[in-house]
Amino acid sequence: MPMVLPPGVGERDFSTAIDAFREVAGDGNVWTEPEELERYRDPYPPSGPSVNRASAAVAPGSVEEVQEILRIANRTGVPLSVISTQQSGLRRWSSAPVWRGGARHGQTDEPCP
Numbered sequence: 001m002p003m004v005l006p007p008g009v010g011e012r013d014f015s016t017a018i019d020a021f022r023e024v025a026g027d028g029n030v031w032t033e034p035e036e037l038e039r040y041r042d043p044y045p046p047s048g049p050s051v052n053r054a055s056a057a058v059a060p061g062s063v064e065e066v067q068e069i070l071r072i073a074n075r076t077g078v079p080l081s082v083i084s085t086q087q088s089g090l091r092r093w094s095s096a097p098v099w100r101g102g103a104r105h106g107q108t109d110e111p112c113p
Contacts (some may be wrong), residue, residue, distance in 0.1 A: 003032070003055045009077045014055070017076040021058045024068045029059045040083065054081065 005014050022030045031037055032055065040057040056078075060066045073080050 004053065005055065006077070006079050009079075013076040014078060017072055017078040018056055020072040020076075021056070021069060024065050024072070025058050025060045029061065031057045 005011060018030065018032060031040075037054055037057055040054055058069055060069050070080070072078075
């Protein structure tokens with residue numbers, strides 16, 4: 001599945017954001033491959049199973065990293081959807097809209113595939 005860019009975000013800005021996310025959160029906490037992003041998929045999307053898939057996910061490890069990720073997203077125009085998972089495996093999604101091609105932001109207790 002090809003990467004889908006968020007509305008109004010060019011390839012250069014998206015790549016810049018991903019590189020900056022990696023600088024802040026570390027390579028092991030930023031995912032862009034479809035199989036890696038599967039665990040960040042909304043299990044109950046109102047608009048169908050693949051309409052608003054994220055093209056990236058980032059899991060910052062501190063308040064300071066969260067703040068910097070938000071600054072980067074704001075500067076580059078990459079929309080973020082915040083999620084969280086619990087040890088039980090149940091996902092809790094925010095009520096924020098998921099933008100097609102955007103990035104997921106949140107913590108997970110699941111290891112990277």
